[in-house]
Amino acid sequence: MLGKFIDILSKAAAVFACAILVAMTMMILYEIILRTFFASSTYVLDEFVGYGVAVMTFMSFALALRDGVFIRVNLVTANVGPKVRRILEVGSCAVGTVLFTFLGYFILKLVMRNFENGVVSNSLAETPLWIPQGFVFLGVALLVLQFAALTVRFSLGEPIIDKHEEL
Secondary structure, eight states: OHHHHHHHHHHHHHHHHHHHHHHHHHHHHHHHHHHHHHSOOOSOHHHHHHHHHHHHHHHHHHHHHHHTOSOOOOTTGGGSOHHHHHHHHHHHHHHHHHHHHHHHHHHHHHHHHHHHHTOBOSSSSOOBTHHHHHHHHHHHHHHHHHHHHHHHHHHTTOOOOOOOOOO
């Protein structure tokens, strides 16, 4: 039940990432029109697109993990039996949960510090940095939840999702 909820959150985050991609595309087109026809600029496009790429990337990680489409090195898992592979998958998901929990902790500390101190970008837009960093934290938090859910699912015998292509 909780795993399904995490899947729904992961899909919602991926939809949000798609919306950011559309917004970035529209901003780039707007900038092109401004520069081509009006010899003007927003002067902040590169900053906002940079934030968008970071947020889009982290918000899509949880669904990519769930769907088994992360780039993987399967030198070991491709050459072992199903029981050993399951143990390796459970172990790697557990390690991923721990590592990304630590990463999330430090990102959250950064977000909170920048929020409390009112840190803004060093640009014309003066974007409060806690906003894009907060979305990155949300993406990492979803990834931690997805890693934890997959650890439980794989431990209980659910089929391992693997959509890799052989090179």
